[in-house]
Amino acid sequence: MLEILIHGAVSSAIYAMLAVGFTLIFGVARVLNLAHGSFYALGAYGAYVLTTQLKVPLFPAALLAVALVALFGVVVERVLVRPMRGSQLAVLMITLAVALVVEQALFLTFGSEYRNVPAFVDEKFTIGGVDVGGQRLLALGVGAASVGTLWLFIQRTRLGSAILAISQDPVAAGYMGIPSDRIFSIVMAISAGLAAAAGVLAGPFLSVQPTMWLLPIVKAFAIVVVGGLGSIPGSILAAMMLGYAETIVGYLISTSWTEIVSVFATLLMLVVRPAGFFGRRAAF
Amino acid sequence: MKRMAVLATAVGVIGIWASPGAAQQAKPIRIGVPTAMQLQVGRDTQDALKIAIDEVNAKGGVLGRRLEMVVADETENPETGISAIKKLTADDKVDVLIGGYTSGVTLAQLPHISTAKTIYLGVGAASPSITAKVKQDYDNYKYIFRVGPLNAAHQARQVTTFISGFVKGELGFGKIAIVGENAKWVQDLVPLLKKGATEAGADVRVTEFFDTQTSDFSPLFAKVKDSGAQYMVVILSHASSDVFAKQWYDSRFPMPYGGIDVKSMDGDFCDRVGGKSVGEMAANFAVRAPLTPKTVPFFDEFKKRTGRSPVYTAFGAYDAVHIYAEAVTRAKTIEAGAVIKELEKTSYVGIPGMIEFDDMHDVKAGGKGPSLLFAQWQDKCERQVVFPKELRTADFVSPAWLKK
Numbered sequence: 237m238l239e240i241l242i243h244g245a246v247s248s249a250i251y252a253m254l255a256v257g258f259t260l261i262f263g264v265a266r267v268l269n270l271a272h273g274s275f276y277a278l279g280a281y282g283a284y285v286l287t288t289q290l291k292v293p294l295f296p297a298a299l300l301a302v303a304l305v306a307l308f309g310v311v312v313e314r315v316l317v318r319p320m321r322g323s324q325l326a327v328l329m330i331t332l333a334v335a336l337v338v339e340q341a342l343f344l345t346f347g348s349e350y351r352n353v354p355a356f357v358d359e360k361f362t363i364g365g366v367d368v369g370g371q372r373l374l375a376l377g378v379g380a381a382s383v384g385t386l387w388l389f390i391q392r393t394r395l396g397s398a399i400l401a402i403s404q405d406p407v408a409a410g411y412m413g414i415p416s417d418r419i420f421s422i423v424m425a426i427s428a429g430l431a432a433a434a435g436v437l438a439g440p441f442l443s444v445q446p447t448m449w450l451l452p453i454v455k456a457f458a459i460v461v462v463g464g465l466g467s468i469p470g471s472i473l474a475a476m477m478l479g480y481a482e483t484i485v486g487y488l489i490s491t492s493w494t495e496i497v498s499v500f501a502t503l504l505m506l507v508v509r510p511a512g513f514f515g516r517r518a519a520f
Numbered sequence: 521m522k523r524m525a526v527l528a529t530a531v532g533v534i535g536i537w538a539s540p541g542a543a544q545q546a547k548p549i550r551i552g553v554p555t556a557m558q559l560q561v562g563r564d565t566q567d568a569l570k571i572a573i574d575e576v577n578a579k580g581g582v583l584g585r586r587l588e589m590v591v592a593d594e595t596e597n598p599e600t601g602i603s604a605i606k607k608l609t610a611d612d613k614v615d616v617l618i619g620g621y622t623s624g625v626t627l628a629q630l631p632h633i634s635t636a637k638t639i640y641l642g643v644g645a646a647s648p649s650i651t652a653k654v655k656q657d658y659d660n661y662k663y664i665f666r667v668g669p670l671n672a673a674h675q676a677r678q679v680t681t682f683i684s685g686f687v688k689g690e691l692g693f694g695k696i697a698i699v700g701e702n703a704k705w706v707q708d709l710v711p712l713l714k715k716g717a718t719e720a721g722a723d724v725r726v727t728e729f730f731d732t733q734t735s736d737f738s739p740l741f742a743k744v745k746d747s748g749a750q751y752m753v754v755i756l757s758h759a760s761s762d763v764f765a766k767q768w769y770d771s772r773f774p775m776p777y778g779g780i781d782v783k784s785m786d787g788d789f790c791d792r793v794g795g796k797s798v799g800e801m802a803a804n805f806a807v808r809a810p811l812t813p814k815t816v817p818f819f820d821e822f823k824k825r826t827g828r829s830p831v832y833t834a835f836g837a838y839d840a841v842h843i844y845a846e847a848v849t850r851a852k853t854i855e856a857g858a859v860i861k862e863l864e865k866t867s868y869v870g871i872p873g874m875i876e877f878d879d880m881h882d883v884k885a886g887g888k889g890p891s892l893l894f895a896q897w898q899d900k901c902e903r904q905v906v907f908p909k910e911l912r913t914a915d916f917v918s919p920a921w922l923k924k
Contacts, residue, residue, distance in 0.1 A: 243738050348558040350762040352794050360772040369770030441767055443735040443760045486739035492702060492731040 238364045240483050246372045248479030249379030253434040254452050255459035255471040256383050257427035263403045263466030265420045267317055267327050271334040272431055272456055273449030278305045279432025280439035280448065281342060284351045294356055302432045309428025310421045317424075318417070335449055342446040353439030375437040382433060386426065387468060399423060403466065451495070458498040462505045464515025473513060477501075548586040549854060551841070552614030552638070554604040554629070556621045557593040560786050561644055561833045565619055566591055567826050568834035571818070572841035582845045583852070590614060596621070596758060598628035605629045609636035615854050616641065618840045621833065622758065623647035623705045634660045639856055639863070641844060642666040643836030646705045648673050651882040662860050665881040667843060668836025668872070669805055670892070672709040674885035678892040679709075679779060679803070680716030683753060686894065686907045687778075688722050691916065693750035697775075698727045699740065700755035709755055709780075717753075725749040732758045737767045745774065752777035756784075762793050769796035772921045778802060778894065787829030790901035798899065799919030803892040805832045806872040807905055809913075818871050835890075839870035 258272045282301030286292040292300065312334055320326040357370030390396035401409040402416050410416060434452075442448075459478055463470030478501060482494045505512060553569060556562040566589075573587045581587060590612045592604035601622075608614045609632070617633065620626045621644035630653060633640045640663055642650065648671045653661040670678070687693050698714060700706040706729070714724050726747035730740055744752055754777055756764065761783035768777060778801030783789055785804055790797045808819040808829075818838060822830045847862035848854050868875045872890035875883055885891065894907040896916060904914035 239738070239742050243736075247736075343558075349560070350760055350792070352762065352766070352792050354794055355770070358770075360770065367771045367773070369767065371770060441736075441763070441770060443763045483739070486736070487742060490728075490730075491734050491736075491739050492729070494736075495731070495733070 238366045240480070240487050242363060242366055242368055243372075243487075244480040244483035246368075246376045246479075247483055248476040249376045249383075250434050250438050251455055251459060251479050252383050252472050252475035253379045253430050253437075254456040255463070255475045256386060256468055257430035258453075258456040259460045259463070259466055259468060259471045260386075261423055261427045262460070263468075264399055264423045265313075265317075265321075265402075266324065267313075267424075268324065268331070269317075269424075269427070270328060270331040270453060271312060271338065271449075272331075272427070273451075273453030274335045274338040275305050275309060275428040275431035276435040276452045277342065277444075277446070277449040278308065278338065279435030280353055280444045281346065281351065281435075282432065283436045283439055284353045284444060287354050288352070294354060298356070298433075298436045301436055302429050305432035305435075306425040306429035309424045312428075313421055313424040318420075335453070339446050339449060346446065348445060351444045353436070353444055355440035369441060371437070371440045375434075375441075378433065378437055382430060383472060386430070390468070395419075395422070455498045458502040460512070461502050462512055464512030467512070467514035470512055470514035546585045548588045549582055549616070549848075550612065550614040551587060551589040551844075552608030552612060552617045553589055553591040553619045554594040554601065554608060554617060555591065555619040555644070555833070556595055557591065558595070559621070560831055561621050561782070562593075564822075564826075564828070564831045564834040565621075565643060565837045568818075568822065568830060568837040569618065569841060571821055571825065572838045576841060576845050582848050583854070587841070587845070594619070594621070594625055594629070596625065598625050601625035601629050602632055605632045605636070609633070609638050614638065616844055618837060618844070619643060620645045622703075623650060624703070626650050627704070630661065630664065633663060637663065637856055639663045639844070639859060640665065641836075641840040643668050643840055644833040646670070646672045646675060647708055648882070649704070649708070651880040654880045654882075662881075663856060665863060665877060666883055667840040667870075667875060668883060668890070669832050670885045670890055671882055672705045673712055675780060675803075675892065676709045676712035677716060678885070679713055679753065679755075680720060682779075682803075682892070682894055682907055683713075683717045683722050684720030687751050687753070688720070690907075691751070693775075694721070695723045695725050695748055695750045697725055697744040697747055697749035697752045698755070699744065699752055700727075700729055701732045701757065701759040702729045703732055703758055705757070706755045713753075713755070730759070735760055735763055737764055738771070741767070741771060741773055749775060751775055752779075754779040754781055756780065757782040761789070765789075765793045765797035765800060768800075769793075769919075774922070776801070776919055776922065778896070780892075782832070784897075785831045787831075787903075790897045790903075795901055797897045798901065799897065799917070799922075801894050801896045801906060801916075804895050804905075805890055805892065806835050807893055807895060807903070807911075809905070809911060811872060811911075812869050812874070814869060814871050835871040839868065839875055843868050843870075843875060 261267050261269050279301050286297035316330050317327055320330055355371040357374050359370045361368050398414045402419055459474040463474030482497045485497050486494045555565045569589055577586050592607050594601035594604040617638055617640040620642040623645040626645040646669050651666050654664055700710050752775055761781050781802040784802035810816055843866050847859050851858040851862040874888035878884050893905050895903045895905045898904050898917050905911050906916050
């Protein structure tokens with residue numbers, strides 16, 4: 237029981253980091269970014285390259301990996317997505333193309349074998365009789381903290397208000413003097429950075445290989461559909477639901493069934509309430 | 521005038537026919553290599569083939585013809601595997617196929633190999649179903665041979681010996697858990713293993729299969745821990761052995777593990793996981809020890825050329841080339857039917873042992889044939905053979921957190 241509670245929390249935290257970024261860029265810029273999973277993959281690979289091949293110490297390497305991927309996200313938004321903003325379908329396709337190109341690039345550079353991202357925390361902790369690797373607990377802690385910080389940022393700062401304003405009504409926000417293009421870049425950077433951070437934290441105990449972008453994007457998609465596109469609280473709630481559902485299925489039934497849960501959840505929500513829990517077309 | 525022309529043509533033809541240069545232009549014998557190019561098993565297959573081909577060519581080739589190879593990526597996907605076979609047989613028109621890794625892929629390729637009437641020497645896939653077809657339908661499937669590895673049934677028997685002789689016999693762990701990936705060869709192997717282990721007196725507390733794509737083993741570990749087992753026997757090939765080892769270490773799992781772990785056969789596996797597999801025991805088909813007169817020279821040559829230690833497909837690939845070359849030489853033709861008759865009579869001293877085929881064209885185990893050696897990753901990622909006792913190079917070392 238406690239096993240499920242703890243491992244479910246770890247999964248939820250990682251999923252939340254992925255989903256919140258995904259829903260953010262959609263809520264603000266109406267961009268369905270299929271390359272979001274690639275940011276996750278690049279975060280993990282970035283940490284791998286910096287620590288193993290460039291011999292950068294772990295903590296600076298992690299921060300650097302996140303920063304570089306955030307920058308990459310901004311470049312993708314500026315160069316590839318912005319010209320296509322007129323058509324949602326075009327944006328979808330260009331981001332999918334980015335995801336595929338990144339996968340092939342990783343494949344060619346690193347081969348298909350699993351790579352090792354070193355863990356920040358090597359020790360094992362025993363909580364109530366349950367053995368948990370330290371890295372997992374770190375992922376839980378950092379995940380919860382970063383999502384919480386983001387939420388506070390959006391609610392309390394001027395920049396956060398600007399983001400909220402654009403998501404409610406881009407035209408009115410423009411009249412108020414809010415520079416929407418710059419905000420989009422900032423939001424993309426946050427979104428990519430969060431995904432990269434998830435990759436850096438989860439890389440040490442999950443698999444790091446070129447196709448690792450696919451499952452996270454499917455799950456992030458499932459989560460935002462269930463939680464409501466554009467809603468941060470919705471994403472957090474749905475991330476927890478999915479994280480726990482998968483963990484429960486894994487422990488009580490079998491690990492072979494975990495991947496079906498997210499797909500099933502998406503299907504169910506689309507049939508029952510397509511807008512998701514907290515979905516509205518506009519604000520979070 | 522006309523007579524002169526006819527005479528000149530006749531002289532020209534006789535001249536070309538008799539010139540020694542003509543014999544050396546003989547078409548090379550083409551070896552098609554369907555393998556998982558992106559993985560270590562695929563890379564080592566190719567490198568080992570190159571070594572063997574160079575050796576054969578240095579001695580004048582086979583029937584005066586050089587050997588050359590053409591590679592096609594079969595990945596781990598049956599669809600791609602079938603395309604690879606079609607490319608090799610129809611486009612590249614190879615004379616023989618040497619390769620393979622995933623049993624599911626090989627099974628899908630069999631009908632196409634049969635249609636192409638090309639001899640296939642398997643070096644990587646372990647499912648007995650592959651060679652079973654030879655007996656069921658000889659005329660269509662006589663082209664299929666397995667040079668390596670030992671099929672899953674033989675491996676099950678050898679892992680059973682490992683469990684009874686070592687895990688229970690020496691370490692004293694009577695309660696075991698059997699954990700395997702959900703792949704064809706494992707589905708063939710585990711029931712035999714469970715039966716054999718139970719008959720040998722071990723108490724199999726839990727048997728679990730998991731999806732090959734699994735990246736989070738905590739639910740699985742929880743089940744194994746709760747079962748009361750003292751040792752975790754694993755059967756892994758395609759699954760994420762790297763992640764498995766890391767998670768086993770991270771949670772300081774309260775029991776050692778070992779068994780068949782193909783990725784752990786890689787020389788750099790332990791380094792790849794940051795040393796977290798120290799304590800794992802994995803089966804190997806050969807190590808750098810004089811199992812036969814060919815073993816050590818091959819390991820050294822392979823290391824010299826590639827800087828790596830070879831994995832199991834390399835042994836099969838190297839031996840397959842020589843076995844084929846000798847069979848063709850005895851048959852004095854490369855026509856498939858005649859070569860197959862000679863291949864069936866093979867008795868060749870290979871790298872892991874003596875290679876002979878049974879009535880299903882499957883490499884025989886036992887006696888002088890190949891057998892599984894169990895090596896443990898020890899301090900500083902050094903690999904030591906721990907079982908069987910006759911080949912032991914170091915004693916078993918408990919994982920650090922389990923030392924009393």
